[in-house]
Amino acid sequence: MTAATSSLPPPISVSTSQAWDNDGAGSWGTFIIEVGTPAQPARVMVSTAGNEVWVVVPQGCPDKYGSDCAKDRGDIFTVENLTTWTNIGLYTLELETNLGYAGNGQYGHETVSLGYPGSGGPSLDNQNVAGIAAPDYWQGVFGLDATPSNFTTLNEPQASYLATLRNQSRIPRYGKVQGSLTLGGYDASRFSSQNITLPVYDDVSRRFLIQVSAIKYIPTGLSTTTTSITLASDPISLYIDSTVPYIYLPGAICAKFESAFGLKWNDTTEIYTLNDTMHTSLQNMNPNITFTLSTSNGQNLDIILPYKAFDLNASFPVIPDGTVNYFPLRRAANDTQYTLGRTFLQEAYLIADYDRSEFTIAPCVWPSTFKSDIRSILPPSANTTRTNGTLTEIQKHTSIPVGAIVGGVIGGIALIVGAALLFYLFFYRRRHITSDSSPDVPTIDPSAYAAVAQVDPTKDKSELYSHYHGTELAAALEQEKRNAELAGNPILGSELASSQPVGSELDSPQIYEMPARESVAREMESPLGPGRNPKTGQEDSNYFDKNKKTRFSFEE
Template sequence: MKVRAAVYFGLSSLFARQISADPVRLIALDGEIHQPERAAVVERRQTANVTIPAPVVVATSPYWEGNDGPWSSFAFQIGKPAQNVRLFPATAATNTWAVISQGCPDGSPANCQALRGSFFNSNQSLTWVPNSIFGTSLEVNLGMEINGQFGFDTLTLGWQGDNGPTLEHSIVAGIAADTYWLGLFGLNPRPTNFTTFNNPQVSYMQQLKNTNKIPSVSWSYTAGAPYRFSKVFGSLVLGGYDTSRFATNNLSFPFYEDIQRDLLVTIQSISTTSASDGSTVSLLSAPMTAFIDSTVPYMWLPLDACQKFENAFGLVWNVTKKLYLVNDTLHSTLLARNASVTFTLGTKSTGGPTVDIVLPYGAFDLIAQYPLVANDTRYFPLKRATNDTQYTLGRTFLQEAYLIADYERLNFTVAPCAWHENAVQHIVAIPSVNSTTSPSSNSSPGSSFPAGAIAGVVVGIVVLIALVALVLFCLRRKRAKKRKAAELEDTSWSRPNGSDHSDAKLVPTAVDGELDSGAVHEMFAPHKQAYHEMHAPYKTDLPAEMGGNGSGYFEGNVPGRTEVEGSTPVFEMPGSEAHEMTTLSQFSQRGR
């Protein structure tokens, strides 16, 4: 059965963010409809008294693993009681996957569970809520879609003692296929729309923002480099970035319109140096666009580009394994040569600002393991793409690139990694577009900030000033209308209009619109009704003598008389004497 993922992508407004619907749905493969408890979406309004949280630094595990790596993995806990698992960050995924026991069938290595990042057993979790079996709808264009047993469970970032945030009822899928050797932690904040639910289910990233655990829907990631110093672990920051891990640049990329390939960049050129004379060799015939995706390890490039790599590095494509396998002789040659490959990225095909990401040979020196090959074999992580939808820069690229994605401002930054031995971590928060309070982070006034984020903040400040000016203008108009309503037409002493009592007390009126203790004050009601002719008796709660009729009933067809709302509060009219109001029309004139 063809199964497609359902996702929604966020669109930013000036001071609010609303996720718009994309009507793609996950269809249950077992044909059954399951209705577990729905995930609650918690919304929290930003106020001046709310402390904006600091970014969350996800703890790495101490392991380098994967059957196509080695790669730096990250620590997570799933369920209650907590089960420790190790996952890879996936920039294209929207939820969390964990390997289940079926992922190590008979014939697997004895340490298969450890090799796959440990198992998640839903039967041992008290908080597991099953959903159904769905196709993951991820990497369909690369032929890497698998099925998963989806449900909801408690998910904690880091291991016990790391003090990572914990969220209930998060989407979790148990996977068995070896297409992805370790499980994945989805960084894309789009919700998932299951056919078993009427409403989309919120992503973990959006949950973090909704519960005020991160300052914004954003993240930063680099895969780490085992060939640098004494192995440099990866870095994953939710709601911010680590300035110690990259070299600042002013290039910002807008999200691509295809929400499944949002982190799209233009590769203007790929080059290396010649082994013979050290001259520059082009490895790309023409500029192309590629999707940055940490979910997969490889780089998919056009066939002609792959052939240029073959010529430059002596690579041979293994048709059976569909890999560029590297034997010991070629490996020794490439190590001695130590050539690097430079990717020049920009926002357009030619010209404009660019950024160079330089990968040394160590970034390509990876090892394929079971079940990709029978015995551990070195390989070069390059794949032949069959069409432009497959052009991808995977985890290999992110060993030397630092990626910052801001889903509220819809832009991202790709920067070259900075390599300083024993560098001190320096985390800076990315504020939300509707934030009015400085985030709580360990940033300093001189900290660098991505160009895209700066532009978003500037736009927000300008619009905020405009809104404040508009509010002040409306308040002044409202006050002016109230002052005008308070002015009375006559400045002399007079009897109430229409009074036929010769002994009625004179009522003092306001002088020049000034309201003092001896003048009649208008009591402002929440609203004023239009005058209506009534055809039946109407009883008013007005505490005044109306024309001597002590019953408080009036004939609705008497000219000049108005409806008085039953909810009008009782007011005592100030003055030096008790004032008798002889007609309802006199009262209504003063209320205008």
Template sequence: MARILFSVVVGFILARLCQCANSTLGLPDPLSLPPSQYWDGDDGPWSTFLVQVGTPPQQVRLLPATGESSTWVVLPEGCTSTGPVDCPNLRGFEFSINLSSTWQNNAIYQLNLYEESALGYTANAKYGYDTLTLGIDGKGLPTLEHQIIAGIATEEFYLGNLGINPRPLNFSDLNDPQPSMLHTLRNQSMIPSTSWSYTAGGYNHVPRTYGSLVFGGYDTSRFVANNITFNFAPDISRDLLPAVQSITTNISNTPLLSTPIYAFIDSLIPDIWLPLKACHAFEQAFGLGWDNTTESYLVNDSFHSTLLQKNPFVTFNIGPDFTGDSVSIRMPYWAFDLTATYPLVANNTRYFPLQRADNDTQYTLGRAFLQSAHLIVDYERSNFSISQALFPNTSVSQNLVRILPPPTVINGITPPSNSPKGSQERSLSAGAIVGIVVGSVLAGILITTGIFLLVAKRSKNPYDDGGNTAPAILVDDELELGGTPAARPGVQGVASLPLKVREMEASIPTRVGLEGSVEQVKDSDTKE
């Protein structure tokens, strides 16, 4: 009897260890979306990314939207006879619904501008479903069917946007969630985990460096690794909410931020929104002047030359809390040297991307900040990291690293996983994994000979889903495209509202451990 029980236990251990070892094998590589190699936007210029929408595919250039779940494209209605002749190209190309045989119409709704509405952004979109291809033909990137497409005509957002948030959208009620692009990639095993990394690149950096967007991993050549991890904030519409502990500059001994704040990271917004007192400190240090007409800090050529001679930079110290460890993100002056064009201004004008916030709901680190900062977001562990961005030249190849999904507990056994020591740790080879499995089995047999009569107590899965949901937005499907949308309701009590669109958070397991398991994939030959 003892011999039979011994054999059963050994077989169980062998099967489970093999299952654990194989759980990290066969995962897909991260997907790196190549930049379009264009610099676009009326408030930039910014490095855009090329995707194709519809059948036959229509190419559009888009900006990543960290808080959005749908893909926004500019409709032909967005270019009128009063605009510039090359308007379609300036707006990253148009998408014509009537030219796509796979378009499925929904209705006109208000865009899901949860946090952006607090900054004064409002817009409507014509929602529907269509085929979405990442990149261009011949690059081997996936094509996804029945993706949520929002057609815009407003100039509030001059370029289209690629939503990279995994939350599904609900039209009319909560019973029919429509999956996001990131969720579809993960659900169809096209990426190893529900995660992404992004840095905006730099038009004014020498040499100019395009942005980097990777799904399911990150490119180690684009940032300086650190050991600080940020947990998601409780409000899922403001999940990327680090603490700005301090802001300083090399051209003044006076801190630019006197009191720490929490600021939302949002790539949909170009500017950095800070308290009025902090803006006054910037004015004093840099000699900035506020323009009431454009409600921005304009910079003329003479003043620009003066700033170039001073060679100023600004350092943001970012941490999980107001005190303790932090990451220093250094922004040179070139990252603040942006150009406004039509339709924001009649003539091209330099501006400093700083905005005056009225209250803490407006504190935002926008796309200007993401020129110098590299962001990695892991939705399966509910955490993210912020690092100093790097700007490799075209001779430096990508070095893609997987973000593995969290391990699962099977009958009380947790699969082993790599603990990263910085971003350069390499994954175990298949032979090494097999060796570990065999060694572990032998060790298990030796241990089992002494304790095989003991009954192991089943442990609780530390990755149980949290089941959070996002607040809703009240919209009116009778609104004309580009008209004035309905006001955003408060977060409390939204379930009783006559909702037309809701955005929900997919269940996200609680984060366990440090950075999470990572595995180096390969040194890609792809160059930006």
């Protein structure tokens, strides 16, 4: 081992919350973060697309959401109780806008720690934190992308959590495995040696684009001799994103899934449901669905998902009340929505290396017993080499194919001035248990910075809601809000979702990109200039421009 490699910091392991949190689209493992002084705990989902920390504020739990809302949303974050909060302003939330998600957040700088007190997780000051209320983002978010944020101009980047760790030499890379979050390494026991490596896409909103050349399934799921049935045979490009649970596919492919699995589309909730008879039949058969991934040089990789990976229950806020068996497939309105979410990542490991501008995917493995094998991954400067399309560290103790890292899990890395950051992430659902200092500002091209849309800071900061995506509750909340406004009653601290803009800052059906601090004539009803609406699929060359931050101001 060289002196350079021996001086690198070891991985940091962070425990999960030990809770199974339900975002309405199934139960998923979450992580604990603590925000502020005094510290306030929150259980959050990890996001491969996000670069910020989001926590739910009191406005996210109005009375109509019930007495368990705070627990259901991962605990409530109260800015008023903090002594170290530095306010930034009210900005639009920029995750999943292509999928129709929307909302706004009250941003500030605050201390963020990973893990429970005493667990040894890192604690960083001056991190970008947003208080959110919009039900589209039901849980808080811990972003794994290292792209900086800008809240005024492109010349004032605010480093992400991952970037700060790397800048402060706290990790060589970043990752998550079953039952733990590993910063600066990976668990070698979690993945197969088979993998493919692809270039990272330049668009910060769509880092991990892959080509799926075929989707097939075996009806019984139990016999290798059973003839497979083709669900898709024409290659399509899809975006991997841990932020959402669903798989978004073209309507024609969804129709084949409907026929094969007896799925029923619900226009109100925008999910596929199954009746009890079909659900029981599929559980008994446990068919395998195989996604064949391809590269431009002819490599193929099969990611096999058993039906159990799709066997989920929908609940509030995805549906108004109760629970229903559902299949986490959604119809994409256009090609910008083609997405492989957390469902896919239950059986696929992903590692994204921004320093090398590539990411790798491998099937996860499920041994009868798990024994963690935590290892460091070194940055390119620490004597690494590439062999046959995989990355192999020269040091034997860290030798591993670049792609075989993340699955049931996900991984990613971020590049900042030649620094490699790795995140390794495991989306582990209950079924696997039962069935088997101030941050340094990176000096990189400002055109690569993530955009943040700002809402007029003179407006009421309690207005933290967006439209309620895909349920009848939206109409009810919208009508209630309109009635209150018509009656002249102010709605403070409890502004809720609405499917149409009604004059409050945080009711944003979509987010539209404009130069920093450029005003919008009306409250986010339509993009400035021609646009591609996530719901309608209309074209807009500027809609996904992430090179500029956007500030919104509104007319009374």
